Amino acid sequence: MQDEQLQRKQMKAANYAQQPERFTLLEIKLQMRSTHGVRLISYAEGDWHCTCDFYRERGTCSHIMAAEQLLGPLVPLPTDTMPREEHHDPER
Template structure:
């Protein structure tokens, strides 16, 4: 293996231990809930979900789970729920 590739692999491992280097601006996922699959997205710092609960409340278990999973990688305005 080339030494330059080894260096990049080592850097990747170090970066993976420093999630504060990453900030999501947009993200779209299919979230398999208990009753259905939901389209959940982060766009311009705002969460969106196609579940009925989100339409009424502006947040739901799908967006809150994504907040918890992504944590500090989210922009401040997307960190709605305090865990």
């Protein structure tokens, strides 16, 4: 039988998992076995990268698209559609 503290942590984790807006993807590295070989996919500083030829030619690829679908709501919005942060000046 699990102890009560662990059960509370599991419930809290389940609650957090239902709120993806609490998370910000900063960086990630993935290895993917594609149809034509192993691809290395990374995300850092707001940019995706892939080792495939199509990415080098076009700046995106099916491997990145698949990673975005897999990560779902954790993938940041493009910067031009992100809401601007309001400046909160206590003296205003």
